[in-house]
Amino acid sequence: MKLAAQGVAVGLVVLLFGLLVWKLVKDEGGNVAAAAARGEQPEAPDFTLERLDREGELTLSSLRGKAVVLNFWASWCIPCKEETPFLEQVWRENRDRGLVVVGLDAKDFRRDARAFMRKYDVTYPVVYDGPGKTLSSYGVTGFPETFVLDREGKVVEAFVGAVNSDEDRARLRVAIDRALGL
Template sequence: MFLLSACEPKPASQAPGGAAPATAEAPAPALAGPSLAGAGTTVDLAAMRGKLVLVDFWASWCEPCRREMPELEALYKRHQASGLELIGVSMDEARGDAEAFLRDVPVSFPMIFDEGQALAKSWSPPKMPTLYVVDQDGKVAKVIAGEVKFAELEAEVTQRLGGG
């Protein structure tokens, strides 16, 4: 038996129109979509400009994603009042799979269901999970492909929020 340290996503084609994938120091691609919370709400990265935003691409079938979700929730709760936002992006093929996952592993931060993989195509996460740190100016400051080292992420978030 073996365990994967990161889950490989299903291949996504190049970003629409030949746009570059989300990379460090580049402006973050657009990110908006229907909330998994329902009620016709939309989650939009552009509305969070001026805040530090973590964008987490995940899938219900990804075991590292399952392990990280409670730690992401705890990080979000610790720093939300200081200006941290977090957006989860489900890359599941079926919305019901993402909803079932979130019933088992509930979180308070907004989640988008990436129907048709349009966001994955424009952001091009290299593996599951992938976490993007988007700074207050809307630029991708860091890309973490694979499991997050939370002590390092905690230090980076604290520093970027002006606390260290």
């Protein structure tokens, strides 16, 4: 009888914890990727983070008026290493059209992130969120994840996982054109 009561108590604690996590993700805007997948265009949660590519901070809302490709990554992430050269190419091809690629390094060390940037010749802006506080506001569950924002800061497309296949790369290019208003 005592064992059954303990099992019920443990089950209740697990259930309550699950509900708490769900509520936190829901309240923090963690459904951004899901909303974009449904064809909605949710507002991208704003942030101000330390820059890794130079001194200072970057606030996402300061980029209003430009389309943004926001890529969540970490230096230890193998698919991130594979997609970074493509994102650099996208940045170089489209920055004169009003597109900014922003890398958001999270769950990582600054030193490792900067070494990654040097190795892959990253020239687009990169911000640092070591503890990963921004992940829940976007609903990021792993690395990499990429969001395409239009000039008003609305999410027009979300990619869970690397943008490495020809199909995903074509989809990203279409989303960029949409975000630029073309």
